Amino acid sequence: MKLETIDFRAADAPQRFVESLRHTGFGVLSHHPIPQQLVQQIYQQWQSFFITDAKEQYLFNPATQDGFFPSRVSETAKGYSVKDIKEYFHVYPWGQIPPQLKTDILDYYQQANSFAAELLDWVERYSPAEVAANYREPLSQMIKDSQKTLLRILHYPPMTGHEAPGAIRAAAHEDINLLTVLPAANEPGLQVKSREGEWLDVPSDFGSIIINIGDMLQEASAGYFPSTTHRVVNPEGADMAKSRISLPLFLHPRPDVVLSDRYTADSYLMERLRELGVI
Ligand SMILES: O=C(O)CCC(=O)C(=O)O
Numbered sequence: 570m571k572l573e574t575i576d577f578r579a580a581d582a583p584q585r586f587v588e589s590l591r592h593t594g595f596g597v598l599s600h601h602p603i604p605q606q607l608v609q610q611i612y613q614q615w616q617s618f619f620i621t622d623a624k625e626q627y628l629f630n631p632a633t634q635d636g637f638f639p640s641r642v643s644e645t646a647k648g649y650s651v652k653d654i655k656e657y658f659h660v661y662p663w664g665q666i667p668p669q670l671k672t673d674i675l676d677y678y679q680q681a682n683s684f685a686a687e688l689l690d691w692v693e694r695y696s697p698a699e700v701a702a703n704y705r706e707p708l709s710q711m712i713k714d715s716q717k718t719l720l721r722i723l724h725y726p727p728m729t730g731h732e733a734p735g736a737i738r739a740a741a742h743e744d745i746n747l748l749t750v751l752p753a754a755n756e757p758g759l760q761v762k763s764r765e766g767e768w769l770d771v772p773s774d775f776g777s778i779i780i781n782i783g784d785m786l787q788e789a790s791a792g793y794f795p796s797t798t799h800r801v802v803n804p805e806g807a808d809m810a811k812s813r814i815s816l817p818l819f820l821h822p823r824p825d826v827v828l829s830d831r832y833t834a835d836s837y838l839m840e841r842l843r844e845l846g847v848i
């Protein structure tokens with residue numbers, strides 16, 4: 570298995586992109602419409618935010634899940650017992666956002682959502698008829714005006730050497746949502762598990778954007794699109810002293826969207842959050 574970067578502008582980009590999602594759970598796009606300068610600015614602004622104590626004023630609200638999640642409460646991936654080495658902030662347009670960071674992050678939220686709707690249209694267009702027959706409404710409509718789509722700003726701090734044994738930046742997991750849109754981070758580390766069970770580096774050229782399938786699209790497509798296991802490994806050598814910032818947008822349908830005979834988006838999400846131990 571190989572992950573190839575696809576040029577968004579190419580005539581056959583939609584088809585190649587959906588084939589990549591089908592075979593690897595991931596798709597990597599270059600020359601996409603998301604302004605790289607905006608992404609870079611956001612990385613810098615949030616890096617500064619995470620290294621001050623101001624973040625503690627935005628402690629997450631357990632009922633609504635917006636705000637700052639310190640490393641002391643950070644996620645433990647399904648099936649693991651040690652916490653990931655990370656802290657993060659959950660941005661929803663209706664939620665807590667530091668005022669000085671609001672303009673750029675909401676601009677990005679809006680642009681990434683529009684871009685994602687186009688990618689969901691690609692997915693729908695290249696779903697075989699028998700798979701598309703399972704979609705209860707157009708995929709891009711499932712996320713339209715959704716209050717649940719989550720932009721997470723992740724900060725993986727420099728390694729101290731005092732991490733819990735076995736802990737890594739993000740233990741192997743699958744995403745819960747429909748699709749995840751992730752600009753290449755400022756440092757490498759993201760890996761995807763191939764069908765053969767080996768860990769592959771996800772191409773992370775600064776400027777490209779990475780899209781992966783989440784469990785909800787796997788459920789809605791009756792397994793046609795695989796939600797692939799991925800992780801973020803710890804840096805080694807000189808890179809241990811470096812922070813890593815990343816910016817996944819988790820596309821979540823409106824809660825009432827029917828995913829399958831078994832689940833709505835809401836019942837699915839609640840089950841998974843309980844397993845993660847965050848609610
Ligand atoms: O930091 C990354 O590159 C990926 C993060 C991730 O997989 C997640 O937060 O679900």
Ligand SMILES: [Fe+2]
Pocket residue numbers: 742743744799
């Ligand atoms: Fe993930």
